[in-house]
Amino acid sequence: MVGRAHTVAVVGLEPVAVTVEAHVAGGLPGLHVIGSAGSAAREATDRVKTALAAIGVTLPSRKALVSLAPAETPKAGARFDLAMAVALLCEQGEITAESIAETAFVGELALDASVRGVPGVLPSAAALSAWGIRRLVVADANAAEAALVTDLGVLPVTSLDELVGVLRGERSPRPVPQAAGVARRRLPDLSDVRGQAEARRALELAAAGGHHLLLVGPPGCGKSMLAARLPSILPPLDRPAALEVAAVRSVAGLISDGEPLDHAPPFVAPHHSMSAAALLGGGSGVARPGALSLAHRGVLFLDELFEWGRALLESLREPVEEGVVRVARARATVRYPSRVQLVCAANPCPCGGGDSCACTDDAIWGYRSRLSGPLADRLDLAPHVDPLTADDLLAQQAGEPSAAVATRVAA
Template sequence: MSYARVHCVGLVGVTGHVVQVEADLAPGLPTVAITGLPDTALHEARDRVRAAVVNSGRAWPNRRITINLLPATLPKFGSSFDLAIATAVLGSAGELPLLPLDGVVVLGELGLDGTVRPVRGVLPMVAAAARAGHDRVVVPIDNAAEAAVIPGVRVRAVDTLHRLVSFVTDGSPLLEPPRPAPAAPPSVPDLADVAGQALGRRALEVAAAGGHHLALLGPPGAGKTMLAERLPSVLPELDDDAAMEVSSLHSIAGLTPPGGQLIRRPPFQAPHHTATVAALVGGGSGLARPGAVSLAHRGVLFLDEAPEFTKGALDALRQPLEHGRIRLARARGGTEYPARVQLVLAANPCPCAKPSGDTSCECTPLTRRRYLGRLSGPLLDRIDVQVTVQPIRAAELTEVAGCAEPSAVVAARVAAARAAASARWSSVGRRINAELPGPVLRRPPWCLPARVTRELRGRLDRGSLSARGFDRVLRLAWTVADLDGRDRPDIDDVGEAIGLRTGEAL
């Protein structure tokens, strides 16, 4: 036999595609040709696979070998095809009867000694195989627990090429995935640690309940970072679909938690202010990798010292904030990643970071405007909640421990508010207020009476609010009403929403 075929999976972004790895042996000068839009890592598979086969005690065919990856128009990236290529070559040489691997998806990278090494992105790969009707997969032993998360798929693992060969030739059993260890509850900071800051805590709760973006302005030590770090603690756990999305993104980035279990807590990403545009939104040669905005999908992206980020990096966030997805175009093809995040910005009022009333602050009004001006107007217009946190007073800092509400209490109110919003907006295909299209709130049956929105309409006419800001205040008002248990916002809810949006005193 001079032809063999084995199934594998290739990833383009977070989407997996079943790939047929074909091997054909022909007379001629001994060489290996790989076709089907392979990248550099796949071209190098020729040498890795040959060494692995020889060091596993098998003969390498001394013929012209053509390896084709179907569909040929789909770009192929990475080293996850190594094990499938080795199996197909041995099958085409007559070394292996491939009937036991008929319809089986084979994934894994090969070391020169024949060991099978883990690869990134196994979770979305196995999910793609299941969608395509393949219910059996062979993966590296270090990826077995992660692959076993996908229901309806029989997962077997290998640690060496020799073990896979023995299974095919002699029926020797493959390795079973390890039993998942009980997941330890993640350690997250608690809101009970935050002293005072009633306005900041209220803004955080509203942002969590409605999925709104949040900006915190204030002097150092006021608690901006503490508040932002505790936002995930009041967010609901991810449902199955969201957990699969988030876990797949982290699998591609090689950040899957130990034990291979799905990520249930909303992720939290806090890149340093020196992060590049590619680090924030994704990038890299060949196929673009997910950046911080995608790794924070369904969670929180926190930019501390936001004015210190480059203008290009900040403005690159505008499109994913609006659409919840980011498309990265590269020479080898485009890649799309989900990026529905809650953005939290924290900023000092000026470069010297002194309170505005501090006489030692030497920053001029122009310096202050220039500093905060690094946060562009279009970006800030997408931030629903913008509040100024004041310095902590001594009485608040020294109050008796346990006076502040813990995260669990706030999370219960947030969950109830989200449940009310989800029930209300299910007819328009939305679950939280921040996702709601503006026209829905401006038309019956959800438009508010004129007396309730009088102040809001006046600000729009005076130009102090944009049309986007008008809609965002309406969304905030619905969130405030949900938190307080009302079925529709009243004039006080709209007033609080205006204060949260504009940063004015409530």
């Protein structure tokens, strides 16, 4: 008899249906995994075998074969553990094939048979529902995330023991824990910004027209503060867009337990010392999304623009234009979305500018030439941000709040 369980691999943001088959046959005793290259499979073998032993299921002393198909799909991480254990349990007659029909399993097994959360559950859940799977079994930590896909039943389990109990009908399934809340994340507000009429106007124009923006001004004049407030005047994300943003966070392993769906556009501010892999996506095995894709449908803020390496800025150009970044790795080339609004900030000259500036024209020219031409072409607006004096701070009222500006932007 062959035990079969459904699961799903995620390559980039692309889910791929994976079938796990388990068969125990003659041959030297041991558990062998095929269709999953490298050390990940060996480690999975040990975890699955130990977890099964922990719930009192010992595999017969014959050759147990577990196959993950399609074999050519890269299978990174420990997300297949649970499906492998379920296929073996089914093969051994511990659970029936009917009890796991139209059900998929995504989770890592600990040695004591508890089930751990894994990255990428949200895009997995969305695909499973489209493939006609009716129920997804995940760790408690991933349950709220999976439940963001509303037409899929979600069964949270803390352990393999609990799962077997539910599948045998000996235990009742627990409900999905509710997300912590649905309130919109509180964003930094433009009312905190005093003065800066020109820069505020440029920010509003950028929000309304989707323009990329370069803020030029001396250190401490509030460029970062202004940039961080752009999301507060952008229209909130609709549900499909918010799910896209959440899917990138899910694959990056950044969705915390019970986090509600966030409709606010993201704001990501990478540092100029960041590596190309961290900015664009990368890592060993299957590439993970970088800062660029985490800012998808939101704002990517590049502070101290002239400190960024020319090659790094150059590498941003095409993904920002095309809205998609391709990251090639040995095992797969993955695509991540990268529709961002750029806000860059720079000092006007090498010394930072201001009244005491004694920089020569040559020095200033050399400094500004560090910005690569093609990326500079993409920056549509470049208002000057003036330094504020103590008098300004005392005299000026709080700025117009974001809500009022957002109303004009949306109009």
